[in-house]
Amino acid sequence: MSDVDDVKAAVAAYHAALSSLNIAKIETLWAHDESVTQLEPASKAVIHGWKAVKKGLEDFFGGFTELKISQADGPHVRVKGDAAWATGRTHAVAKTKAGEAMTLNVFDTQIFEKRGGAWMVVSNIALPVPQ
Numbered sequence: 001m002s003d004v005d006d007v008k009a010a011v012a013a014y015h016a017a018l019s020s021l022n023i024a025k026i027e028t029l030w031a032h033d034e035s036v037t038q039l040e041p042a043s044k045a046v047i048h049g050w051k052a053v054k055k056g057l058e059d060f061f062g063g064f065t066e067l068k069i070s071q072a073d074g075p076h077v078r079v080k081g082d083a084a085w086a087t088g089r090t091h092a093v094a095k096t097k098a099g100e101a102m103t104l105n106v107f108d109t110q111i112f113e114k115r116g117g118a119w120m121v122v123s124n125i126a127l128p129v130p131q
Contacts, residue, residue, distance in 0.1 A: 003079040003119075007112055010119040011077075011086045014110060015069040021061045027054060031113060031120040039125045041106060066095040072105065082114040089129060105129045 001009070010029065017026035030036060030050065038047040038056055047056045074088020092104045111123040 003084065003114075004077045007077045007079060007084045007086055007119050008075055010112060010121070011071075011075045011088075011110060014121060014124075015071065015090065019067050019069050021064060021067055023054065023058050023061060026057060029121050030054075031115060031122050035122060037123045037125075039127070041104065041126060041128050063096055064094050065097055066093075068093045075108075075110075084112045084114070084119060086110045086112070090126070 032050040034049040036050050038053045047053050069090050069092050072089040072091045075086040077086045087109050090106050090108050094102050106126045107129050109125045112119040113122050
């Protein structure tokens with residue numbers, strides 16, 4: 001497989017891990033250092049560093065009983081050496097712990113670094129698609 005195919009597979013794995021609501025599955029996809037960043041639709045600020053990103057993901061997962069993320073457009077991937085980025089639109093259908101059903105359309109950007117032969121997430125930005 002090409003690097004582009006590998007990054008597309010990493011994006012699919014990321015969405016599957018999010019949909020699983022299982023922190024153990026998603027933490028294998030992230031780099032675990034202080035350079036990583038995360039920004040989600042509910043974020044009040046950019047999250048920096050693996051420990052804070054992991055805590056944010058745990059809190060996010062804790063709010064849902066169901067989550068299904070599907071790719072609506074993309075991912076559109078570019079690779080430059082050991083760095084890659086993927087953009088696209090995703091569609092999320094969820095049920096909160098309070099029993100509320102919700103849907104959200106977001107524009108996602110994942111930035112990856114190739115570390116030890118694997119494409120690791122170093123930044124994820126997910127923002128609502130403007131209406």
